[in-house]
Amino acid sequence: MTTTHSPIDLTQRPPRSPRLKLGGFVFLPRLLDKARAAHADKLGEYRFNGRGMDRHFFNFTGLDHEALRAEVAKGGGDGELLAWVHAHSKHARTPWEIMSWSEYMTHRTPDSDAETLADFAAHVAEFSKTREDISTWFDLIDLDDHCTFGGLA
Incomplete structure (x- = not known):
């Protein structure tokens, strides 16, 4: 069906x-x-x-x-x-x-190298310069989605 x-x-x-x-x-x-x-x-x-x-x-x-x-x-x-x-x-x-795999992905952080960490921090800073709770890639995706559609960081 x-x-x-x-x-x-x-x-x-x-x-x-x-x-x-x-x-x-x-x-x-x-x-x-x-x-x-x-x-x-x-x-x-x-x-x-x-x-x-x-x-x-x-x-x-x-x-x-x-x-x-x-x-x-x-x-x-x-x-x-x-x-x-x-x-x-x-x-x-x-x-x-x-x-x-799902557990790993949920907690995956940008800890691979300095360039990746800097890129991650720059993306977080696009939405907030004060958020210290955004530490995983999924945190960043959720924040991006929220802010892009009118939410406040």
């Missing part, structure tokens, strides 16, 4: 938080929102290209972003798309692997 999912207009609101899970995968609901918006030509400032933060999901599952985009274009709901992800992932993942 295919459930037609209405398009999402990311010029009017942000995609779902990267913290939300579908089938245990963090970031997947956000990817689906961005893929649906891309299909409807309503992506706004967001990107759905298999790079940036998106690449972590695609690397973990072994999926191609264009293949996911083509499946999303068929109009299925989140549950159907989750089943498709499991059926087409090149790297079949156990529930504990998905849980571990």
Whole structure:
């Protein structure tokens, strides 16, 4: 049974938080929102290209972003798309692997090198010079989404 999912207009609101899970995968609901918006030509400032933060999901599952985009274009709901992800992932993942990866992604910080740390700090400073609680990539994404659509830092 295919459930037609209405398009999402990311010029009017942000995609779902990267913290939300579908089938245990963090970031997947956000990817689906961005893929649906891309299909409807309503992506706004967001990107759905298999790079940036998106690449972590695609690397973990072994999926191609264009293949996911083509499946999303068929109009299925989140549950159907989750089943498709499991059926087409090149790297079949156990529930504990998905849980571990999701936990890691939720707490992932920009601690790889000085350039990355400086870039992260500059992005946070675009929204607030006083926030000391923004320490993970998901914190920054949520802050960006909130401020971009009228919220205060």
